[in-house]
Amino acid sequence: MTALPGTLDATTLVVDLPSDVSLADLLPALDPSAVWLLRGEGLIGLGAAAHVRARGAERFAELAQWHEQHLAPLAAAARLPPELEAVPGAGPVALTSITYSSASAADSHLILPELTLGSAEGQHWITAVTRTAAWDEDFEQESGDDGPGLRTVDPGERNPHSLDPAALRRLHVLLTKHGLQLHDGQLRLRGGAPDAGRPRHKDRHEGAASRPATSLIQGSHSEQHYLRAVRAGVDAIEHRRLEKLVLARDVVVVADAPLPTGPLLAALATDYADCWTYLAGDVLGATPEMLVKIRGQELSARVLAGTVDGRAGLERARTLLLEDPKQRDEHRLAAQSLLEQLAPVAQELHAQDPPAVLELPNVFHLSTDVTGRLTAQTPALLVAERAHPTAAICGTPTATAGELISTLECLDRGAFSGPVGWIDARGNADFGIALRGGILQEQGTQVRLYAGCGIVAGSVPEEELAETWAKMRPMLGALGVPVP
Numbered sequence: 158m159t160a161l162p163g164t165l166d167a168t169t170l171v172v173d174l175p176s177d178v179s180l181a182d183l184l185p186a187l188d189p190s191a192v193w194l195l196r197g198e199g200l201i202g203l204g205a206a207a208h209v210r211a212r213g214a215e216r217f218a219e220l221a222q223w224h225e226q227h228l229a230p231l232a233a234a235a236r237l238p239p240e241l242e243a244v245p246g247a248g249p250v251a252l253t254s255i256t257y258s259s260a261s262a263a264d265s266h267l268i269l270p271e272l273t274l275g276s277a278e279g280q281h282w283i284t285a286v287t288r289t290a291a292w293d294e295d296f297e298q299e300s301g302d303d304g305p306g307l308r309t310v311d312p313g314e315r316n317p318h319s320l321d322p323a324a325l326r327r328l329h330v331l332l333t334k335h336g337l338q339l340h341d342g343q344l345r346l347r348g349g350a351p352d353a354g355r356p357r358h359k360d361r362h363e364g365a366a367s368r369p370a371t372s373l374i375q376g377s378h379s380e381q382h383y384l385r386a387v388r389a390g391v392d393a394i395e396h397r398r399l400e401k402l403v404l405a406r407d408v409v410v411v412a413d414a415p416l417p418t419g420p421l422l423a424a425l426a427t428d429y430a431d432c433w434t435y436l437a438g439d440v441l442g443a444t445p446e447m448l449v450k451i452r453g454q455e456l457s458a459r460v461l462a463g464t465v466d467g468r469a470g471l472e473r474a475r476t477l478l479l480e481d482p483k484q485r486d487e488h489r490l491a492a493q494s495l496l497e498q499l500a501p502v503a504q505e506l507h508a509q510d511p512p513a514v515l516e517l518p519n520v521f522h523l524s525t526d527v528t529g530r531l532t533a534q535t536p537a538l539l540v541a542e543r544a545h546p547t548a549a550i551c552g553t554p555t556a557t558a559g560e561l562i563s564t565l566e567c568l569d570r571g572a573f574s575g576p577v578g579w580i581d582a583r584g585n586a587d588f589g590i591a592l593r594g595g596i597l598q599e600q601g602t603q604v605r606l607y608a609g610c611g612i613v614a615g616s617v618p619e620e621e622l623a624e625t626w627a628k629m630r631p632m633l634g635a636l637g638v639p640v641p
């Protein structure tokens with residue numbers, strides 16, 4: 158444990174997981190406050206040591222300022238075990254979701270979990286962030302039946318810098334509170350059995366049986382409304398007001414009890430392992446698109462635009478995507494917008510050309526990987542602000558598309574299609590685009606799902622409507638709703 162500026166303390170330990178258990182396997186048994194996982198690795202946040210909210214045009218700047226004042230100082234103060242020093246995301250880390258629009262009535266979030274489980278580059282760790290004063294007062298009460306005994310915390314031989322008793326007590330309380338224990342350096346679900354970290358719902362049918370009953374209802378508008386909006390969008394493009402715009406719609410899934418997010422996210426992480434499974438604030442899903450990833454001065458991104466339903470099969474999808482000028486144009490505009498928006502803060506920007514075809518279980522996309530270097534010490538959240546919104550989720554030109562979206566969609570997108578991901582204390586960050594997801598509402602008994610499509614000259618409204626259903630398939634599947 159290290160004393161930190163203000164009232165925050167951070168402790169990071171290297172841990173092991175039971176063999177054959179990944180971080181994602183722990184999810185069904187947990188109640189996470191924030192999640193970011195790809196192929197079983199990433200971050201699971203539990204509880205919150207701090208939760209910052211912002212709205213309006215200054216939302217990125219306000220969250221960046223909080224990061225600068227409260228999280229960045231922890232980088233210097235919280236000594237990381239040597240194996241983790243070069244691992245992005247290790248140590249104190251905040252998970253974030255930012256609304257698509259500055260006009261949204263919804264909050265943007267920065268969540269500093271009180272306990273973070275992390276896994277990357279073959280290393281696993283836990284980070285506890287606590288407010289010392291409050292903890293010292295509350296400890297006797299919170300430690301409950303286990304008393305001051307530290308039975309759930311045995312840091313093991315890989316953490317030689319012995320923790321002081323106060324840090325051990327805090328870890329004990331946090332692990333217990335979140336249903337975990339640390340035994341000889343191995344992180345397990347509480348329950349004692351050596352393989353207690355094993356997923357409870359490996360059998361998907363068992364998981365489905367414990368899920369509340371769900372049904373699908375209309376969202377803010379009818380399908381007819383969406384068809385009319387697309388027609389109006391195509392009309393505006395054909396009258397040369399703009400080249401592309403992305404129009405979204407929503408539907409609502411209602412449940413007869415609060416939806417447990419751990420099992421829901423675990424299902425997405427299993428079925429869409431090549432997507433980033435996320436939860437931050439009230440938004441959750443599994444996105445295939447990376448707005449910008451920052452590692453020191455290096456940046457990278459994965460731009461997607463141009464879609465074919467997965468039922469077409471790979472060979473036909475390749476032809477439909479790579480040889481259709483409409484798809485290629487729609488994609489080119491998206492990649493170009495990212496390059497133009499990052500140019501003021503980056504150099505050596507390089508975009509893969511021609512694009513590749515990305516295969517997902519539900520859809521195929523045209524995909525362009527972008528790499529570059531940041532030119533100045535721009536805070537990660539302000540790099541994300543520059544990059545957002547690309548033409549993958551807004552249009553070209555941005556301002557005209559933005560105006561048309563608000564008049565034609567008639568939706569508050571909230572966090573949908575905004576940046577979502579994490580920032581560590583050292584400024585490394587992943588910002589995906591919050592797609593293929595939904596927003597939890599009504600105390601978690603309802604999820605509002607969103608999907609949008611890029612509209613260009615010649616787009617056919619009925620095909621775009623069908624594409625929105627294909628893009629909602631991951632969430633509908635995880636929620637147990639038959640796809641219409």
Ligand SMILES: C=C(O[C@@H]1C=C(C(=O)O)C=C[C@H]1O)C(=O)O
Nearest residue numbers: 461462463464549608609610611
């Ligand atoms: C807007 C969404 O997806 C975006 C739009 C795409 C398209 O129109 O082809 C493809 C990928 C994403 O950039 C969505 O999933 O809701």
